[in-house]
Every structure is written in C-alpha cells, then in structure tokens.
Amino acid sequence: MVCEPVRGVSPAYGRDMPRSPSSPAFWRSPLRGPWFTSVLGVVLLVGITVLFVTGLLSYAAYNPDLSPVNDQTPDKGLLGFYLFAWPTDPSWLYRLTQGTHVTLGIALIPVLLAKLWSVVPKLFALPPARSLAHALERLSLLLLVGGGLFEFTTGVLNVQLDYVFPGSFYPLHFYGAWVFFAAFLAHAVLKTPAALRNLRHLRHEPPYEEGELVSPNPAEPTVSRRGALGVVGGGSLLLFGTTVGRGFDGPLRETALLVPHGGPEPGSGPGAFQINKTAAAVGIDARETSEDAWRLVVEGNGRTVRLGRAALLQLPLHNAALPIACVEGWSTSDQWWRGVRLRDLAALVGYETDTAPDVLVESLQRHGAFRRSALRDNQVRDPRSLLALFVNGADLTPDHGYPARVIVPAAPGVLNTKWVARMTFGDL
Amino acid sequence: MRVPFRRPALGSPLQLLLLACSFALAGYAGVRLLADDWFGVALWLVGAAVLHDLVLVPLYAGADRALTRVLGAAGHRDWTGYVRVPALLSGLLLLVWFPLISGQVADRYRSATALSGDGFLSRWLLVTAALFGGSAVLLVLRSLRLLRLRRARKQRPSAVH
Numbered sequence: 001m002v003c004e005p006v007r008g009v010s011p012a013y014g015r016d017m018p019r020s021p022s023s024p025a026f027w028r029s030p031l032r033g034p035w036f037t038s039v040l041g042v043v044l045l046v047g048i049t050v051l052f053v054t055g056l057l058s059y060a061a062y063n064p065d066l067s068p069v070n071d072q073t074p075d076k077g078l079l080g081f082y083l084f085a086w087p088t089d090p091s092w093l094y095r096l097t098q099g100t101h102v103t104l105g106i107a108l109i110p111v112l113l114a115k116l117w118s119v120v121p122k123l124f125a126l127p128p129a130r131s132l133a134h135a136l137e138r139l140s141l142l143l144l145v146g147g148g149l150f151e152f153t154t155g156v157l158n159v160q161l162d163y164v165f166p167g168s169f170y171p172l173h174f175y176g177a178w179v180f181f182a183a184f185l186a187h188a189v190l191k192t193p194a195a196l197r198n199l200r201h202l203r204h205e206p207p208y209e210e211g212e213l214v215s216p217n218p219a220e221p222t223v224s225r226r227g228a229l230g231v232v233g234g235g236s237l238l239l240f241g242t243t244v245g246r247g248f249d250g251p252l253r254e255t256a257l258l259v260p261h262g263g264p265e266p267g268s269g270p271g272a273f274q275i276n277k278t279a280a281a282v283g284i285d286a287r288e289t290s291e292d293a294w295r296l297v298v299e300g301n302g303r304t305v306r307l308g309r310a311a312l313l314q315l316p317l318h319n320a321a322l323p324i325a326c327v328e329g330w331s332t333s334d335q336w337w338r339g340v341r342l343r344d345l346a347a348l349v350g351y352e353t354d355t356a357p358d359v360l361v362e363s364l365q366r367h368g369a370f371r372r373s374a375l376r377d378n379q380v381r382d383p384r385s386l387l388a389l390f391v392n393g394a395d396l397t398p399d400h401g402y403p404a405r406v407i408v409p410a411a412p413g414v415l416n417t418k419w420v421a422r423m424t425f426g427d428l
Numbered sequence: 429m430r431v432p433f434r435r436p437a438l439g440s441p442l443q444l445l446l447l448a449c450s451f452a453l454a455g456y457a458g459v460r461l462l463a464d465d466w467f468g469v470a471l472w473l474v475g476a477a478v479l480h481d482l483v484l485v486p487l488y489a490g491a492d493r494a495l496t497r498v499l500g501a502a503g504h505r506d507w508t509g510y511v512r513v514p515a516l517l518s519g520l521l522l523l524v525w526f527p528l529i530s531g532q533v534a535d536r537y538r539s540a541t542a543l544s545g546d547g548f549l550s551r552w553l554l555v556t557a558a559l560f561g562g563s564a565v566l567l568v569l570r571s572l573r574l575l576r577l578r579r580a581r582k583q584r585p586s587a588v589h
Binding site for chain 1: 437449454457477485489517540548
C-alpha cells in the first residue's frame with residue numbers, strides 16, 4: 001500500500017481546490033514527496049556527473065589548445081585548465097566516451113523531466129525568500145533548471161542537425177555546461193545529504209511521508225510511487241534501446257529506430273558505413289578529385305612535395321582497423337583502412353619518423369568548421385594513423401573522402417579530414 | 429526586544445559561501461556564454477525553464493487529469509495506467525525526436541548523411557502502435573484473469589467475500 005490520502009489534515013483547505021499554485025494544497029499528486037524526488041535526484045547526481053566528465057573529455061579530444069583551427073572556444077580562459085594531449089589508445093576511446101555522453105544524455109531525459117515535475121510546487125512557494133541564502137539558492141535554481149534544460153535541448157537538437165539555437169553549438173554547449181555545472185554542484189552539496197537520508201527507505205518505500213513536497217490534500221492514487229518510478233525507468237530504457245544501436249554497424253544499427261544515423265547503412269558495398277558530411281553537401285566537385293587534377297601538397301622544414309594518387313600508391317602502404325566516432329554520439333565498428341602512414345609523409349619533408357611533429361591538414365571542402373584541422377605529434381607518430389586511400393578493400397568512395405582522407409585512432413570524427421589537399425608538418 | 433524587528437535574515441554562512449563560489453564560476457562561464465548573442469542565449473536559458481514549468485508541465489498534468497477523470501466517469505479508473513503509460517512513452521519519443529519526426533530537418537539530414545530523412549514519422553507511429561497494442565493486450569489478459577477469478581468465486585459460494 002502506498003500514499004494513503006491524508007484525510008481531514010486541514011479543514012482550512014476545504015473541499016475546493018485552491019486556485020493559487022503557491023498554496024501547497026493546489027498540488028494534489030500523491031506521488032510527490034521526499035522519497036520520490038530523492039531517488040530521481042541521486043540518479044541524476046550520478047548521471048549528470050558522468051555527462052559532465054565525458055563532455056570535458058570530448059572537449060579535450062579536439063585538442064583545442066593545439067591550434068586555433070581546432071578551437072571553437074578561444075575565450076575559454078581557465079575553463080581549459082585540465083586540457084591534455086588526447087591519446088590514440090585505445091582506438092575506441094572516443095567512441096566509448098562520446099557514445100556514453102550522448103546515449104546517457106538521451107536516456108536521462110525522462111529522469112530529468114520527472115525530477116523537475118516532482119519539485120515544481122517549490123517554484124511557486126511563498127514567501128519568495130526566507131533569507132538572503134534562500135534567495136540566492138532560488139536564483140541558483142534558475143541557472144540549474146534553465147541551464148540543465150539548455151544543455152539537454154542544445155544537445156538533442158544538435159544530434160538531429162536542427163541548428164536553431166542562438167549561435168554555434170560548441171561554445172553554447174561548452175560554456176552552458178559550466179554555468180549548469182556550477183549550479184548543479186551547489187545544489188548537489190546542499191541536497192545530497194538529505195537525499196541520501198531519505199533513501200534509507202529505498203527498500204521499503206514509506207507508506208506515509210511528511211515534507212514540503214507532500215500534498216496536504218492528495219488525490220486518490222492511480223499508481224504507486226514505485227510504479228511511477230518504473231514508468232520513468234521504462235522511458236529511459238525505451239530511449240536507450242532505440243538509440244544505443246547507432247554505435248555499431250549492421251543489424252545492431254537497425255535497432256536504433258528513432259535516432260539519427262540509426263537504421264540501415266547508406267548505400268551498399270565496401271563504402272556502406274556512416275557518413276557525417278557527403279561530398280555534395282560540402283561542395284566537392286568530381287573534377288578536382290580526378291586522377292589528373294588532384295595533388296597532395298606536403299610541406300614542412302621549408303620543403304614542399306607534390307604527389308598525385310599514383311605517386312602515393314608507390315609509398316609503403318599499411319592497414320589499420322579503426323572506427324569513426326562522431327561528436328553527435330554515433331560511431332561505426334572498425335573499418336579496414338589502407339594507406340600511407342602520416343609519419344611516413346612527415347619523413348618526405350625530412351622529419352625522422354619517431355620525432356615527427358604536429359600537422360595542419362587542409363581539405364578541398366569549401367565550407368564547414370573543420371575543413372582545416374590540426375593533429376598533435378602523438379597522433380602523427382602512431383603507426384595506425386594513416387592518410388587512407390582504400391577502405392574495406394576498395395578505393396575510398398567520394399563520400400568517404402576520395403582521393404585521400406586522414407584516419408587517426410581515438411580522434412573525434414571531424415579531425416579525420418576527408419578530401420585532403422594539403423598537409424603542413426611542423427610544431428604548431 | 430533588542431533585535432530590530434524584521435531584520436533581513438542572512439541564512440547559513442556556509443550556504444552563502446557555497447552559493448557565492450557557484451555564482452562566481454557560473455559568472456565566469458556565463459559572460460563567455462553570453463558574449464555573442466546575449467539576448468538570444470538568455471532568452472533560451474530563461475525561456476527553457478519558463479516553457480517547461482508554465483507550459484509543458486501544465487499541459488501534460490492537465491492531459492493526465494482529464495484522462496483520469498474521463499476513465500473515472502466511465503467507471504474504468506483502473507484502466508488509467510493502460511492508457512497513460514503508452515501515451516507518456518510515445519509523447520516522450522515525440523518530444524525528444526520532434527525535429528526528425530516532423531520532417532523539418534529531412535532535407536538537411538539526407539544531404540549530409542546520404543540516409544533517408546523521411547522514415548521517422550512512420551517509425552514513431554509504429555512504435556506508438558506497438559506501445560498501445562501491447563498495453564491493450566495486457567489489459568485484456570488482466571480482464572480475463574479477473575473474470576476467471578470471479579467465476580471461480582461464484583462456484584465456491586462458501587468463499588469469504
């Protein structure tokens with residue numbers, strides 16, 4: 001048995017429902033109470049912490065401190081305090097961290113909505129402030145709720161390519177995350193002890209509760225609190241189940257029913273794996289990628305080398321099985337790439353392979369934020385980092401970057417530049 | 429009384445310190461967040477909270493109340509969950525994937541990814557149908573079980589009621 005309606009708790013409320021939402025009796029759901037809110041709060045405490053950490057990792061994965069072309073947030077100041085050289089091992093690192101970030105974020109949406117629903121009476125509570133600390137706490141809650149919804153909304157819109165938010169996604173989502181996390185941290189410190197105290201009843205949900213969230217005039221229950229939590233969990237599970245498959249190729253991706261990059265692979269044959277931007281979308285003309293027209297320019301040490309595709313094929317070719325993992329949270333399984341090692345290209349302009357420097361890579365593409373991008377020396381030196389010419393045993397397709405593309409283990413997808421035209425080696 | 433009447437209370441100093449730290453960090457990031465289009469961003473931040481608390485919550489709470497009332501009036505209050513749960517789950521999917529389901533990004537999606545952007549509406553409708561269908565099956569099974577229980581009781585009139 002759960003949430004027995006409390007009869008005759010206060011005759012002052014009468015039989016009529018109060019009109020003002022500032023009156024506790026206006027809120028009649030028998031579900032609201034410290035236990036329900038605490039369960040959701042603790043789930044979010046863990047979940048949002050994971051989202052924040054994986055988000056910071058994704059930011060570091062772009063190596064924004066390496067070169068301005070990688071840096072979408074040049075004013076970051078102290079917020080970049082933790083940046084480090086993004087590793088190349090394990091090769092599925094970004095696939096895991098960013099897949100977790102986006103998939104978990106999507107699965108947490110029902111929990112966030114339920115949590116906000118469970119505390120909505122507090123929004124209208126009067127008096128507006130009992131003390132200065134209370135007034136500031138309520139102001140901080142605006143940042144918490146507004147910031148949280150802002151982060152979830154911009155993330156969900158960005159993965160659906162719906163760029164309606166006011167500005168570029170990277171700075172909005174990054175700075176917004178810090179604003180949200182500042183409020184989240186204060187809220188967590190203030191509320192976690194009480195939430196954990198409430199959760200001592202986790203096994204046996206209390207039949208009767210007192211507290212500011214408990215309705216003094218509850219309606220007759222149609223579902224238990226446990227049942228309501230089950231529905232929230234079911235919503236998370238449904239979102240998770242229809243999303244998680246987009247981190248894998250083949251039949252698993254088909255299970256991702258309602259999510260970008262779910263469902264069947266594009267096209268057929270060796271190039272039938274996920275594409276972030278097609279050649280047509282970024283203005284690649286087949287004439288400029290033809291055997292006659294295309295030349296790769298390799299620069300560094302004051303030297304310049306020009307190579308056509310035929311000349312590249314004369315260099316030692318190597319294989320690497322590597323995934324593509326996008327900031328939008330989808331990824332492919334390992335693909336079989338074949339091409340020239342980046343460090344061998346550095347050697348063409350006189351660098352020793354084991355001391356090869358950073359490289360600036362430029363694409364033929366006309367527009368797009370990352371048509372120029374920088375790779376760090378540890379990425380250049382990794383023997384699996386290739387300028388790929390083939391994938392899965394065939395020439396690259398135009399949409400996968402023909403005539404040549406970069407593929408680097410564990411790097412975010414956009415740093416795997418397609419339609420490469422120029423590579424400039426040297427310390428950045 | 430020596431204490432001046434209605435002197436504004438400060439509250440816990442520790443809490444004040446914590447909130448001050450929080451606002452300092454939020455401010456540091458906030459000026460960067462607002463640097464380009466401060467009005468648009470502020471509108472989104474505050475608007476998200478207002479839209480959620482004053483539009484979305486009343487909307488689904490009202491819909492839920494109407495559902496309970498209608499089913500209650502029809503004498504089927506115990507059916508509430510069988511309608512509420514699939515409706516909630518389907519609504520959740522619609523809320524999260526609205527840009528895809530509505531088709532408003534279909535052209536951009538197709539041009540960028542070489543994938544079809546048109547299938548999302550029909551897939552959402554299929555998932556919705558499956559959710560309501562599954563719920564209906566559970567309701568029928570439950571009704572059958574109740575019916576059987578009632579019959580069993582009738583056949584044993586000595587059973588305690």
